[in-house]
Amino acid sequence: MEQIRIVRVAQGKNSTLSHLYIGGLFVCYLLEDSIRTEKIPGRTCIPEGEFGLSLNAWAGMNAKYISKYPKLHEGMVEITEIPNYQLVFIHIGNYHTDTAGCPLTGSYWQLIDGDYRVLHSAAAYKYVYPLLVKEIERGNDRVVVCNQCSTSESPSLR
Known part of the structure; x- marks a missing residue:
């Protein structure tokens, strides 16, 4: 199976810029809240680890x-099995203030006043969404999240 991976590549004051890979190929940028050792609801990105992916058809x-x-x-493409997190969706947004711990899709990024933002979010979403749905439907329903690891590195090697 082609591994799905979120690789965090840069940290802003209140934001984290990531790359989303499917099978080692970059498919879009992601924007999340800051990496923090202590979880702060609505202001903390998801932790490193391996998690489930599913389609959630019941959330608001x-x-x-x-x-x-x-x-x-x-x-909604939901990242599941995250300790202390629920309803974490990959969705559209441009600023870290548009998320409550969910990864936001982007085609491009900017660094403004110490924080990252992603641009052309809807275009990135429309591109990556069917790719993720296809992977989930074929049973490739796991995502690895890591801070500055290579796209081929196994989480067990960290």
């Missing part, structure tokens, strides 16, 4: 996305 965010993308949307 679905209504917004199904009306916005009726031909694309099959449920």
Whole structure:
């Protein structure tokens, strides 16, 4: 199976810039809240580790996305099995203030006043969403999250 990986590459004052890889290929940028040793609800990115991926068709965010993308949307791509976190979705947004611990998709990034932001978020989402759905449907339903690791590095080697 092609491994799905979130690799954190840069830290801002309140933000974290990541790369999303599927099978070793870069597919988009991700923006999250800061990396913190202590979890702060709504202000902390998900921890390093290996987690599940699933399609969530019942959470409230679905209504917004199904009306916005009726031909694309099959449920929110949810990162599951994260200790102390629930309803963590890969979704659209541009600033760390647009997330409460969820990764936001982006085609480009900028560093402004010490914080990262992603741009063309909807375009990145429309590109990466069907790729993730396809992987989940074929049973490739795990994601590895790591801080500045290589795309081929196994989490057990860290």
